[in-house]
Amino acid sequence: xxxxxxxxxxxxxxxxxxxxxxxxxxxxxxxxxxxxxxxxxxxxxxxxxxxxxxxxxxxxxxxxxxxxxxxxxxxxxxxxxxxxxxxxxxxxxxxxxxxxxxxxxxxxxxxxxxxxxxxxxxxxxxxxxxxxxxxxxxxxxxxxxxxxxxxxxxxxxxxxxxxxxxxxxxxxxxxxxxxxxxxxxxxxxxxxxxxxxxxxxxxxxxxxxxxxxxxxxxxxxxxxxxxxxxxxxxxxxxxxxxxxxxxxxxxxxxxxxxxxxxxxxxxxxxxxxxxxxxxxxxxxxxxxxxxxxxxxxxxxxxxxxxxxxxxxxxxxxxxxxxxxxxxxxxxxxxxxxxxxxxxxxxxxxxxxxxxxxxxxxxxxxxxxxxxxxxxxxxxxxxxxxxxxxxxxxxxxxxxxxxxxxxxxx
Numbered sequence: 001x002x003x004x005x006x007x008x009x010x011x012x013x014x015x016x017x018x019x020x021x022x023x024x025x026x027x028x029x030x031x032x033x034x035x036x037x038x039x040x041x042x043x044x045x046x047x048x049x050x051x052x053x054x055x056x057x058x059x060x061x062x063x064x065x066x067x068x069x070x071x072x073x074x075x076x077x078x079x080x081x082x083x084x085x086x087x088x089x090x091x092x093x094x095x096x097x098x099x100x101x102x103x104x105x106x107x108x109x110x111x112x113x114x115x116x117x118x119x120x121x122x123x124x125x126x127x128x129x130x131x132x133x134x135x136x137x138x139x140x141x142x143x144x145x146x147x148x149x150x151x152x153x154x155x156x157x158x159x160x161x162x163x164x165x166x167x168x169x170x171x172x173x174x175x176x177x178x179x180x181x182x183x184x185x186x187x188x189x190x191x192x193x194x195x196x197x198x199x200x201x202x203x204x205x206x207x208x209x210x211x212x213x214x215x216x217x218x219x220x221x222x223x224x225x226x227x228x229x230x231x232x233x234x235x236x237x238x239x240x241x242x243x244x245x246x247x248x249x250x251x252x253x254x255x256x257x258x259x260x261x262x263x264x265x266x267x268x269x270x271x272x273x274x275x276x277x278x279x280x281x282x283x284x285x286x287x288x289x290x291x292x293x294x295x296x297x298x299x300x301x302x303x304x305x306x307x308x309x310x311x312x313x314x315x316x317x318x319x320x321x322x323x324x325x326x327x328x329x330x331x332x333x334x335x336x337x338x339x340x341x342x343x344x345x346x347x348x349x350x351x352x353x354x355x356x357x358x359x360x361x362x363x364x365x366x367x368x369x370x371x372x373x374x375x376x377x378x379x380x381x382x383x384x385x386x387x388x389x390x391x392x393x394x395x396x397x398x399x400x401x402x403x404x405x406x407x408x409x
Contacts, residue, residue: 012133012191013142019187020126021149023084026180027119028157029164030091031056033173034112036165041098042105055109059116060357067124068350069207072343076129080122081188087118088181095174124353128345131337136405140279140334147330148272151322155265211347220339220406223397224288224332225352227390229359231295231325234386236363238302241371241379249376252311263315267322274323275330285402288331292391294324299387303380338405 009017038044038052071079094111097103126146134142164173215221246252246260279287298320305313340348370379394400 009138009142009145010133010135013130013145015187015191016126016129016133017142017145017149019080019084019184020146021152022180022187023087023119023122023184024150024153025157025160026087026091026177026184027115028153029161029173029180030112030115030177032158032161033165033170033177034108036162036173037098037103037170038105038108040165041103041170042108044105048105052105052109052112054361056112056116057357057360059113059120061354061361063117063120064124064350064354064357065208065347066350067121068211068347068353069204070121071125071128071346071350072207072211076125076132076346077188077191079125080129081185083118083121083125084181084185084188085118087115087122088178088185090115090118091174091178091181095171095178098171098174120353124346124350127333127337127349128342131342131345136338139337139405140330141276143330143333143337144272144275146333147275147326148269151265151268151272151326155262155269159262207347211344211351214340214344215348215351218339219398220335220402221348223393223399224335225355227292227394228332228352228356230386230390230393231292232356232359233363233366234299234383234390235295235321236360237367237370237379237386238299238383240364240367241376245376245380246311246314250305250309250311250314252314256311260311260315260318264318264322267319268326269322271323271326272330275327278327279331283403284331284335284405285398285400287327288335288402289394289400291325291328291331292387292394294320294327296384296387296391298324299380299384303384306377306380335402335405339407 034056035044035052038048042048044052090111093114094103094108097107097111130142130146131139161173161177164176215225243257246257252260275287278290298317301313301320302317305317336348336352337345366382367379370382
């Protein structure tokens with residue numbers, strides 16, 4: 001975990017921070033172990049592992065908005081606890097199926113889907129709970145802590161999961177993931193209930209429309225949403241073809257591909273650590289704009305590998321993809337928490353989660369189509385155009401002109 005800021009964050013948040021770290025590591029270890037278990041234990045091929053990946057990500061697209069409605073109506077702490085328990089139960093069930101020899105691809109996919117339901121609810125509830133615990137002036141520090149935890153998990157989780165499977169088999173990887181998930185539950189259970197403003201029980205459709213209208217009509221949140229959609233679509237156009245491109249064109253080995261992907265996580269951690277120093281030197285809106293700018297520069301560097309096919313350039317590209325956008329994540333989450341009414345935070349977070357995660361399969365499909373008809377290099381060009389568009393969207397908005405956090409709506 002990162003060093004605490006000069007003014008200590010509340011002890012309640014520290015529980016959430018460590019819980020988030022354990023939950024993120026649990027998720028990443030399980031995500032790495034599932035396809036390996038499918039291949040090693042069930043002799044699955046690329047098509048089967050592709051369907052497995054879809055099952056493990058589909059709840060983000062289907063259930064984020066229902067989760068947001070629930071977050072704004074229920075105890076957020078209780079919802080996070082129950083969500084993590086659900087994910088732990090899915091991991092335990094997978095272990096039991098493995099031990100009994102009853103595990104099949106459909107059952108592995110179902111358990112992955114169930115576990116992802118817990119992840120969705122946890123991820124939507126956590127940003128909505130933070131403003132009730134952390135003073136407004138410390139929101140950026142709190143979000144930086146959460147992003148560092150996510151960066152560590154994204155960097156180390158898959159490697160740890162893969163190493164455990166390679167050394168001892170898939171079962172122990174699921175044991176490790178379950179243990180981490182239960183630790184997250186214990187930490188959350190020690191939190192006291194945070195009061196939410198009393199509100200009348202209104203129609204679900206009314207609440208849904210209210211959240212959508214607020215997000216679409218806000219001059220700061222709307223361009224952030226559009227930028228995030230275009231960024232994620234472009235990112236997954238690139239991701240869809242990168243491994244094949246790196247091996248066949250850049251001449252990277254499997255280890256080399258892993259190193260470049262690991263550099264992405266390193267970039268995230270360095271960007272998150274540097275965030276406070278950057279925030280002291282530039283206006284708040286400019287810090288937000290650094291994320292889309294970093295994405296555009298990274299895409300241009302990757303495009304240069306068409307003429308200069310070196311793995312080092314690919315590594316630099318992934319570093320920029322990690323270091324710049326993590327500043328965006330910290331700053332835009334802080335902005336969202338600061339200007340959104342507390343009673344609406346769950347729904348707003350859910351809409352943004354649905355839009356950004358929904359853009360991912362669209363980007364992957366677009367990458368596959370472009371690669372099939374025009375080749376992998378055309379995908380790099382399409383992705384670069386997308387990153388240019390997302391940068392222009394945010395630059396043309398009022399967001400980069402913000403000197404500091406605006407007042408709540």
